[in-house]
Amino acid sequence: MSELSGKARDLDVADELGKVRAQFVLDDVVYLDGNSLGALPAHVPGRVEDIVRRQWGALRIRSWDESGWWSAPERIGDRIAPLVGAAAGQIVVGDSTSVNVFKAVVAAVRMARLEDTGRDEVVVDATTFPTDGYIAESAARLTGCTLRPVTPAEVPGVLGPRTAAVLLNHVDYRTGRLHDLPSLTAAIHEAGAYAVWDLCHSAGALPVGLDEYGVDLAVGCTYKYLNGGPGSPAYLYVRRELQDRFDSPLPGWNSHAEPFGMRTDYEPAPGAARGRVGTPDILSMLALEAALEVWDGVPIEAVRAKSLALTDFFLECVAAYVPEGRVESVTPVAHEERGSQIALRCADSGDVMERLIGRGVVGDFRRPDVLRFGFTPLYVGFADVERAARVLAEVLVP
Numbered sequence: 205m206s207e208l209s210g211k212a213r214d215l216d217v218a219d220e221l222g223k224v225r226a227q228f229v230l231d232d233v234v235y236l237d238g239n240s241l242g243a244l245p246a247h248v249p250g251r252v253e254d255i256v257r258r259q260w261g262a263l264r265i266r267s268w269d270e271s272g273w274w275s276a277p278e279r280i281g282d283r284i285a286p287l288v289g290a291a292a293g294q295i296v297v298g299d300s301t302s303v304n305v306f307k308a309v310v311a312a313v314r315m316a317r318l319e320d321t322g323r324d325e326v327v328v329d330a331t332t333f334p335t336d337g338y339i340a341e342s343a344a345r346l347t348g349c350t351l352r353p354v355t356p357a358e359v360p361g362v363l364g365p366r367t368a369a370v371l372l373n374h375v376d377y378r379t380g381r382l383h384d385l386p387s388l389t390a391a392i393h394e395a396g397a398y399a400v401w402d403l404c405h406s407a408g409a410l411p412v413g414l415d416e417y418g419v420d421l422a423v424g425c426t427y428k429y430l431n432g433g434p435g436s437p438a439y440l441y442v443r444r445e446l447q448d449r450f451d452s453p454l455p456g457w458n459s460h461a462e463p464f465g466m467r468t469d470y471e472p473a474p475g476a477a478r479g480r481v482g483t484p485d486i487l488s489m490l491a492l493e494a495a496l497e498v499w500d501g502v503p504i505e506a507v508r509a510k511s512l513a514l515t516d517f518f519l520e521c522v523a524a525y526v527p528e529g530r531v532e533s534v535t536p537v538a539h540e541e542r543g544s545q546i547a548l549r550c551a552d553s554g555d556v557m558e559r560l561i562g563r564g565v566v567g568d569f570r571r572p573d574v575l576r577f578g579f580t581p582l583y584v585g586f587a588d589v590e591r592a593a594r595v596l597a598e599v600l601v602p
């Protein structure tokens with residue numbers, strides 16, 4: 205046994221979260237793509253079967269009340285809340301991240317304008333996952349704002365009396381860089397603007413502290429580190445003090461104060477429900493609710509500690525196994541700047557990822573030249589990490 209595989213074994217033995225892995229359906233593959241689609245918790249298929257056969261099949265329409273379908277968006281929001289540092293009553297689950305980005309950015313601009321009509325700029329992370337950029341551009345156009353795409357490091361320098369809203373990613377999807385949410389949020393508030401954070405790549409991987417740092421609005425998906433399944437609904441956080449002013453650009457009947465009043469005038473519901481639009485996607489939503497049970501008794505701080513240990517160990521193994529200069533990490537070394545993934549740049553990365561997957565190590569390739577490896581602490585172990593780096597070195601040999 206090599207020194208590093210011995211170290212991996214010792215780290216796995218000492219790993220307090222190691223037992224959580226048994227709750228997932230995993231095979232002999234090293235699955236490092238949980239930052240795109242999380243693995244399936246083993247109890248979910250049985251629960252979905254019950255939801256379909258009993259709740260839908262037998263109870264039918266009664267399930268809106270008797271099976272808790274109607275209240276699911278806020279109930280599941282409250283289950284996600286502690287994972288992102290939010291008190292109950294501020295998160296609603298539903299729609300896609302893209303749709304929630306739209307709601308949040310337009311609502312942020314509208315709130316900024318309530319205080320100062322001269323605010324006419326939306327600042328967006330220029331390096332963002334494309335959907336956020338597209339939607340921010342459309343939201344800016346619809347609200348008569350100018351879009352300012354800048355890197356997160358440039359954000360403090362462009363804030364000013366014209367800034368209405370700023371849309372940022374907590375963790376960059378390509379590089380895995382963790383942005384400084386507390387200080388950027390403080391700078392945005394200092395400028396009198398509203399902060400909207402996309403938590404897709406941080407929720408379930410590290411503590412977020414939404415309430416602690418006074419974030420205004422946040423969105424995120426649930427199919428990555430929260431393991432909700434393909435296309436599982438996203439969520440929207442609206443800070444409690446802002447809820448009465450949250451003016452949704454998509455005021456559907458589900459966010460009405462009296463949804464069954466069938467009134468022609470719109471009166472928004474109080475609380476997080478104001479972020480709803482139409483009928484919730486119950487099957488996906490309840491599959492997500494079941495999936496979230498793997499978090500029972502799992503503190504997010506322990507997840508963060510293991511995540512950093514996994515990524516540190518991966519970098520150590522890559523440095524030991526891969527010939528120097530063959531790959532370059534674009535993920536920051538500093539813990540306070542690192543999410544839960546490592547992105548390695550190399551010339552022929554598309555082919556390299558195909559060979560890796562062929563050898564049972566699943567990461568993904570992001571254009572133009574990045575090999576992305578996501579580390580989900582709930583089910584990735586240190587032996588997986590050592591194997592991934594070893595196989596990477598093998599497939600990199602010309």
Ligand SMILES: Cc1ncc(COP(=O)(O)O)c(C=O)c1O
Pocket residue numbers: 300301302303333335336373377402404405425438
């Ligand atoms: C940062 C970020 N935002 C948004 C999305 C996607 O949004 P949607 O759930 O609407 O597909 C992703 C990944 O798919 C993402 O990485």
Ligand SMILES: Nc1c(O)cccc1C(=O)C[C@H](N)C(=O)O
Pocket residue numbers: 239240241333377435
């Ligand atoms: N949402 C995805 C999908 O519907 C298909 C394939 C991949 C995805 C992803 O989540 C991509 C992911 N946001 C990324 O960071 O690249």
